[in-house]
Amino acid sequence: MEHTRGVIRGRYAENRHQIAASLLAADGRVFSGIHLEAMVGRASVCAEAVALGKAREAGATDLRYVLSVRHPKPSEAAREIKLVPPCGLCRELLLDYGQDLQVVLGGEDELRSESLSQMLPHKYVGTKWAAVDQSR
Template sequence: MAEKITKEDEALIESARDVIRDAYVHGTHYVGSAVRTTDGTVHTGVHVEANVGRASVCAEPVVLGTTVANGNSSDEIETIVSVRHPGPAEDENEIKVVSPCGVCRELITDLGAHIQVIYPGEKDELHKDDAINLLPNKYIKSYRDVHLEE
């Protein structure tokens, strides 16, 4: 069930906007993400576009990896949001919240189905919901469960 956006969520969105404002390079970096952990710490990251498409990396895995690299467990990841900077040919100048792609939804739910995702709905109204609710009928039999954990 989607939840209302809080003042803390609005600040998280602004952190994502700030990182992409600072890092924006047309054709290289145009999506920024921010994660808030349970202690209120915010981590940010940007996507990296490559000439070879499959070498590109979305902003969500970048910021999730940064959050973990900075000492947080996946259980401590509370909320994630991504924003997109408009390109020079676009009429719109606003940096808007965007939904994570399907692959990123898989990654987020693998780290924690509880992680809250902020995403746009109709008329750009913002929503927040558990990652698992954005990925119905998720494949959940993981390699780790079958082969690595006893």
């Protein structure tokens, strides 16, 4: 968690970068990303998607854990960078590339992991990839 906290601590910019996410691959590599807020909200990209793109670019396909943290805005009283679960869109996206991913959740003293598939029990299943190995 400290690695990911350090990522957003170093790159936080109000209304631009508030979330950082890291993916841990089975081979021990860690891929991190920060969220990209856009002027047009729908054009924004989540940190998890950025981290996933970096992992895929590096050829990491066996992803084990995802961890996301949120930096507080200056207007917030709380100053801690806290764990947050991936949003619904990221749950869909991450499950497309890591069916066995575990999500790191909890507070500072109570870290735990939960299966991403349990967090999105009725994932959309289309036919786009029916003829290909979805683990690629």
